[in-house]
Amino acid sequence: MATLELSKVVKTFDKTTIIHGVDLQVADGEFVVFVGPSGCGKSTLLRIISGLEPASGGDIRIDGQRVNDVSAAHRGCSMVFQSYALYPHMSVYDNMAFGLENLGVAKSVIESKVNAAATMLQLAPLLQRKPTQLSGGQRQRVAIGRSIVREPKLFLFDEPLSNLDAELRVSMRAEIRDLHARLGATMVYVTHDQVEAMTMADKIVVLRGGRIEQVGSPLDLYNRPCNQFVAGFIGSPRMNFVPVAQMPRAKAGAATVGIRPEHAQLSDQGPLSMQVSQVEQLGSTSILHGNVVPEAAFEVILPGQTRIQRGDTVRVSAPDEHLHFFDPQGLRL
Numbered sequence: 001m002a003t004l005e006l007s008k009v010v011k012t013f014d015k016t017t018i019i020h021g022v023d024l025q026v027a028d029g030e031f032v033v034f035v036g037p038s039g040c041g042k043s044t045l046l047r048i049i050s051g052l053e054p055a056s057g058g059d060i061r062i063d064g065q066r067v068n069d070v071s072a073a074h075r076g077c078s079m080v081f082q083s084y085a086l087y088p089h090m091s092v093y094d095n096m097a098f099g100l101e102n103l104g105v106a107k108s109v110i111e112s113k114v115n116a117a118a119t120m121l122q123l124a125p126l127l128q129r130k131p132t133q134l135s136g137g138q139r140q141r142v143a144i145g146r147s148i149v150r151e152p153k154l155f156l157f158d159e160p161l162s163n164l165d166a167e168l169r170v171s172m173r174a175e176i177r178d179l180h181a182r183l184g185a186t187m188v189y190v191t192h193d194q195v196e197a198m199t200m201a202d203k204i205v206v207l208r209g210g211r212i213e214q215v216g217s218p219l220d221l222y223n224r225p226c227n228q229f230v231a232g233f234i235g236s237p238r239m240n241f242v243p244v245a246q247m248p249r250a251k252a253g254a255a256t257v258g259i260r261p262e263h264a265q266l267s268d269q270g271p272l273s274m275q276v277s278q279v280e281q282l283g284s285t286s287i288l289h290g291n292v293v294p295e296a297a298f299e300v301i302l303p304g305q306t307r308i309q310r311g312d313t314v315r316v317s318a319p320d321e322h323l324h325f326f327d328p329q330g331l332r333l
């Protein structure tokens, strides 16, 4: 298994810099998730780590060894792609065995590795099938199996679940986490889905515009987002932002207060007056949508069911410990 270190990694395509000096340390056995909006550079950074894309500047170290000039094949990384990239004319067994055969590994060794991975991934009964005879989730497991048999130092995943339906995504999330626990491997996982990041990561790296905004555990980022971007990106539904003039007891220098929908409460004395424009009854919870001042959209999650209706006006507050204050630049106070 392996540590990974990025220092001052830069990537420029045709004079446009899209990765602006990224520094990151990944510990042995850590599950790290890169998350951020479309185009922020997640996939490019992963491809630079894998060796599929050269860095324009900075260093990549795996287990302390600088690998900038080491080819993808010799870095000891293996990548699982969104598209699975399976060979359609080969059986599941052959898809998993192919990489090892190319390396000249003995047949008996290949057989035992493929069988062990197939058992771990519940693919044993499917080894003779072709990819077209598998469900999306089974194909994704074959792609993961192909990685496992190579016993990489570093597992890289590029949005591996985005082609699966919602239910399957949830179960595959758990399977990949479980695999991580069993292999104890270092894994770097790219997604644009903050729920995936929250549920899977030991450590989340939030990227925006080719820069790291914040690195931390899921609950660090949820509880203490370092700026308004991270605050709005992590957590679902997203954090509400209100001009501070609306709030008593604001921190000095604050321009904006952030309140998560799950921390907002209805209270007759609440400082915010909310016009309700929509009510979603989910049974176990209810979500109110509306505005607190004309330009500030606001959502409240209430436990249980509610009689509040579209068109009602309610007063809203939040406990002091759940208020997030940001300065005019959006930095946390």
Ligand SMILES: Nc1ncnc2c1ncn2[C@@H]1O[C@H](COP(=O)(O)OP(=O)(O)OP(=O)(O)O)[C@@H](O)[C@H]1O
Residues within 6 Å of the ligand: 013, 014, 018, 036, 037, 038, 039, 040, 041, 042, 043, 044, 045, 192
């Ligand atoms: N080969 C390339 N040539 C020029 N620009 C590129 C190339 N590959 C990526 N880019 C640009 O680099 C930026 C980052 O792309 P990247 O695919 O890394 O983003 P991403 O965060 O993975 O996005 P998504 O979630 O949409 O996949 C984008 O603006 C993209 O257009």
